[in-house]
Amino acid sequence: MNDAKETKRSPRFSRRKLCRFCADKSLKVDFHDVQTLKLFLSEQGKIIPRRISGNCAVHQHQVGQAIKRARQLALLPYVQTNI
Amino acid sequence: MREYETVYILRPDMTEQEEAAINSRLAEVVTREKGHLLKQAIWGKKKLAYEIRHFNKGLYVSLKYVSEAPVVQELERNLKILEPVIRFGTFRVGEVENLQERIARQAKEDEEEAARLAQQREEAAEEAEEQAVDAAEESESTRQVEAAEPREEDSGQDAGDETEAEEE
Numbered sequence: 476m477n478d479a480k481e482t483k484r485s486p487r488f489s490r491r492k493l494c495r496f497c498a499d500k501s502l503k504v505d506f507h508d509v510q511t512l513k514l515f516l517s518e519q520g521k522i523i524p525r526r527i528s529g530n531c532a533v534h535q536h537q538v539g540q541a542i543k544r545a546r547q548l549a550l551l552p553y554v555q556t557n558i
Numbered sequence: 559m560r561e562y563e564t565v566y567i568l569r570p571d572m573t574e575q576e577e578a579a580i581n582s583r584l585a586e587v588v589t590r591e592k593g594h595l596l597k598q599a600i601w602g603k604k605k606l607a608y609e610i611r612h613f614n615k616g617l618y619v620s621l622k623y624v625s626e627a628p629v630v631q632e633l634e635r636n637l638k639i640l641e642p643v644i645r646f647g648t649f650r651v652g653e654v655e656n657l658q659e660r661i662a663r664q665a666k667e668d669e670e671e672a673a674r675l676a677q678q679r680e681e682a683a684e685e686a687e688e689q690a691v692d693a694a695e696e697s698e699s700t701r702q703v704e705a706a707e708p709r710e711e712d713s714g715q716d717a718g719d720e721t722e723a724e725e726e
Contacts, residue, residue, distance in 0.1 A: 544649055546607070548618075548645060548647050549645060552607040
């Protein structure tokens with residue numbers, strides 16, 4: 476059903492990205508795991524929206540929570556100034 | 559009963575004894591309040607993503623425990639009082655229905671981690687050994703080169719002397 480929707484909606488655009496946490500069930504969102512969370516941050520340290528990251532709603536929420544926790548503990552920056 | 563994780567950051571310029579004193583005091587708070595401490599993990603000194611109280615580095619320590627809510631309050635009260643704690647955060651991990659099962663799982667995880675660390679250490683030791691062997695071989699070869707070089711220099715100097723003598 477999903478496939479039909481995609482092809483109908485956007486023949487022009489590339490295939491919709493899969494949520495990587497759904498694709499690989501062994502991956503867990505965790506605020507300790509800074510390396511993984513960095514994949515969902517822009518250069519300035521902003522959280523990448525799910526329309527671009529491709530995350531599903533559940534996992535995007537978890538990623539956002541984890542990033543905010545990591546920011547409180549100075550594991551991740553609020554703003555990245557030295558680009 | 560809920561599982562919580564409290565992470566706190568200590569200022570980086572403390573002695574090991576001071577760090578140990580604070581860590582044991584905080585661990586004691588959890589057990590005194592009848593919480594069950596699962597693990598106290600020292601992550602080590604890490605670079606902070608931004609400056610806190612003019613520090614760029616901090617010692618991260620995490621406490622995992624299963625308890626009721628008042629334990630969190632008491633622990634956070636202590637963290638506020640302690641001057642070397644530059645930042646702390648408590649995060650709810652989830653509900654724990656079977657404490658014994660959770661303890662067993664933690665023990666298993668700890669074992670696995672210890673095994674992984676031991677393996678890493680072994681690999682690192684092996685690598686270091688290989689490097690030492692390589693370095694020894696290299697230094698031997700350089701020594702040979704060095705041994706060969708001075709003679710050349712001597713001969714060069716001799717030649718220079720001769721030319722100077724000729725000029726005179």
